Amino acid sequence: xxxxxxxxxxxxxxxxxxxxxxxxxxxxxxxxxxxxxxxxxxxxxxxxxxxxxxxxxxxxxxxxxxxxxxxxxxxxxxxxxxxxxxxxxxxxxxxxxxxxxxxxxxxxxxxxxxxxxxxxxxxxxxxxxxxxxxxxxxxxxxxxxxxxxxxxxxxxxxxxxxxxxxxxxxxxxxxxxxxxxxxxxxxxxxxxxxxxxxxxxxxxxxxxxxxxxxxxxxxxxxxxxxxxxxxxxxxxxxxxxxxxxxxxxxxxxxxxxxxxxxxxxxxxxxxxxxxxxxxxxxxxxxxxxxxxxxxxxxxxxxxxxxxxxxxxxxxxxxxxxxxxxxxxxxxxxxxxxxxxxxxxxxxxxxxxxxxxxxxxxxx
Amino acid sequence: xxxxxxxxxxxxxxxxxxxxxxxxxxxxxxxxxxxxxxxxxxxxxxxxxxxxxxxxxxxxxxxxxxxxxxxxxxxxxxxxxxxxxxxxxxxxxxxxxxxxxxxxxxxxxxxxxxxxxxxxxxxxxxxxxx
Numbered sequence: 156x157x158x159x160x161x162x163x164x165x166x167x168x169x170x171x172x173x174x175x176x177x178x179x180x181x182x183x184x185x186x187x188x189x190x191x192x193x194x195x196x197x198x199x200x201x202x203x204x205x206x207x208x209x210x211x212x213x214x215x216x217x218x219x220x221x222x223x224x225x226x227x228x229x230x231x232x233x234x235x236x237x238x239x240x241x242x243x244x245x246x247x248x249x250x251x252x253x254x255x256x257x258x259x260x261x262x263x264x265x266x267x268x269x270x271x272x273x274x275x276x277x278x279x280x281x282x283x284x285x286x287x288x289x290x291x292x293x294x295x296x297x298x299x300x301x302x303x304x305x306x307x308x309x310x311x312x313x314x315x316x317x318x319x320x321x322x323x324x325x326x327x328x329x330x331x332x333x334x335x336x337x338x339x340x341x342x343x344x345x346x347x348x349x350x351x352x353x354x355x356x357x358x359x360x361x362x363x364x365x366x367x368x369x370x371x372x373x374x375x376x377x378x379x380x381x382x383x384x385x386x387x388x389x390x391x392x393x394x395x396x397x398x399x400x401x402x403x404x405x406x407x408x409x410x411x412x413x414x415x416x417x418x419x420x421x422x423x424x425x426x427x428x429x430x431x432x433x434x435x436x437x438x439x440x441x442x443x444x445x446x447x448x449x450x451x452x453x454x455x456x457x458x459x460x461x462x463x464x465x466x467x468x469x470x471x472x473x474x475x476x477x478x479x480x481x482x483x484x485x486x487x488x489x490x491x492x493x494x495x496x497x498x499x500x501x502x503x504x505x506x507x508x509x510x511x512x513x514x515x516x517x518x
Numbered sequence: 519x520x521x522x523x524x525x526x527x528x529x530x531x532x533x534x535x536x537x538x539x540x541x542x543x544x545x546x547x548x549x550x551x552x553x554x555x556x557x558x559x560x561x562x563x564x565x566x567x568x569x570x571x572x573x574x575x576x577x578x579x580x581x582x583x584x585x586x587x588x589x590x591x592x593x594x595x596x597x598x599x600x601x602x603x604x605x606x607x608x609x610x611x612x613x614x615x616x617x618x619x620x621x622x623x624x625x626x627x628x629x630x631x632x633x634x635x636x637x638x639x640x641x642x643x644x645x646x647x648x
Contacts, residue, residue, distance in 0.1 A: 170527065177534035178541075185542020194552040199563035209558050209593065216570065216590065219577035224618050233569060262581050 202236045210237065214250055218266035227273050248276035255280050279434040282513055283443060283485055285407055407435075411489035413510040418499035426496040426504035428471040430481065432458050433512045439467020440513070444484040449477050455484065475504050483511055560595040567594060571606045575622035584629050591630075600630035607637050 202213055214237070221230040234243045251267035254260070261284070268284040409432070417429075432443045441459030458469040473479065473496035481491040488511065496504045546552075559570055571591070578587040591599040607623035617640070624637040 170530070173527065173531050174534045177531040178538035181535040181538020181540070182542040182545075183538075184535075185539040185544075186546050187542075188539075189543050189546025190552055194546075200557050200561045201563060202566055204557045204561075206558055212590070212593075213559070213570070216573040216577055219580050220573040223576040223580045223622065224616075233573075236566065266580075 203238050205237075211250055213237065214243075214247055215263050215267065218247070218263075218270040221270045221273065222266040230270060230273070244271070244274040244276060247271045247274060248278055248281070251284070252278055252280050255284060277435065279436075279438050279440050279513075280442075282407065282434055282440060285486065408487040408514050409483045409489060409511040410514050411491050411509065412512040413508065414491050414494075415508045417506045417508055418501065418503065426473045426475065427506045428473050428479070428481070428494065428509070429506065430458070430469045430471070430509045430511070431465065432467045432469070432483065433510065435513045437512070439465045441466040443467070443469075445469055445471075446482055446484050447471055448480045449474075473504070473506065481509060486513075559593045562594075568606060568609075570594065571603055572610070572619055572623060575603065575607075575626040576618075578626045578629065579622045587626060587629070600627060600632035603627040603630060604632035604634050604637065607640075608634065611636065611640075 202210070205213060214234070217230055217233045220233070221227065231240060234240055234247070237243045237246075247267060248271035251264060251271050254264040254267060264281075265284045268278075268281040271278070271281065272285060412433075428447070430445055432440045432445075434440050439458070441462075443458045444455055445457065446453060446455050454471070456469050456471055459466045461468055461470070464470075473494070475496050475498075477496065479494040481494060482488045491507075491509050494507050494509075496506070499505050559567070562570065571594070574587050574590045577590070578584065588599070591603070594602075596602045603623055604627035607620060607627050610620050610623055620637075621640045624634075624640040627634065627637060628641055
């Protein structure tokens, strides 16, 4: 090979390398520009891209809106913007249970529970947060003329708890938009909204809020991170008390499934009122507030304080000769009446067993 | 002669550079663009922002918690939340939205300090709650 031809072949390789390097540099420059300097900016996102904190807040708002207008169809349309309606429904009830367990804002929990219930998700832990469907229980008026008791008993509750009060601290959560690489989505049609009028009958939900339209825009902007800090003011979570509302539709109610007098000779428990509270499936319900009334007073006690006897169990020490009435606070409930700790055949004092069972509106 | 032979080289390199840049831009903008996750409500599309404002109004009517309503509206990064809510109320009125919706927005706007004559009847039409 002549020197000239060697020079030609060597120069050819140099040219190739130069082209490769130039193209590589160009690709790198293009990626830097498109991913860092001027990335695609999404300004019209849909709720399914929200940070989990904001997503939870969005769900809470939907539940409040539903509690306000009771428009389930519209609530479903709004939830559909967050993703598959079935899985978002589970998310609603999970969020409700989480709020209930953490003692979060009662009204938030109530709204979430109500929405979850409307979506068909029933949970025992949420039963106390469901709105009452009937007026407050009717108590038997105490007789005006009664025999003067030989002694004035002082009720001694076996177990009571202070109200479930959990202060909610200020929550500050940064929401950081994190740019990540993902497959591009085919741009869809423009966003449209179909408002479902209340009261119209349609066979199935119309999910009329499609996902976001990703349209690349050449917009010089920041590097693609944004931060938002959402703060909530501290709230003291009061004891859950529900305002009963009158409604003609059947609502969940605790029925008195069993009221049984028990003599100590049988159980050895003496003069003890034993209460079991069950949900619609027969599962024990913890944290249910019970009220017990007698002529000169009343007291409250809760299920679940003796888990070794069952999370739906509560008991109360009865006083001899006193007549009691027992019901459940916060929900429509039957009243157990004429609970009297009188003498058994063996001279011991009689105790009582009560079982309350939740009957939901569908049954 | 050597100098004359450099120009084609430079030209080719420039074409390669530009071609590579175009390839990179196409990949970064079209094939695999940056996708935002964990966005906040201020990035929502206008239709969802309007829904959000309405729901804040409904929540306010439900619990009367103005501080919570303000905190929720603050997430939208609105320059003037009161005006925005009042505008939303008037827009709802114009498109024939339900009375509950208009009342919720009107009451929230009024609570935030935005007084509009067009919304006054909806403040007096009942508390709008169920």
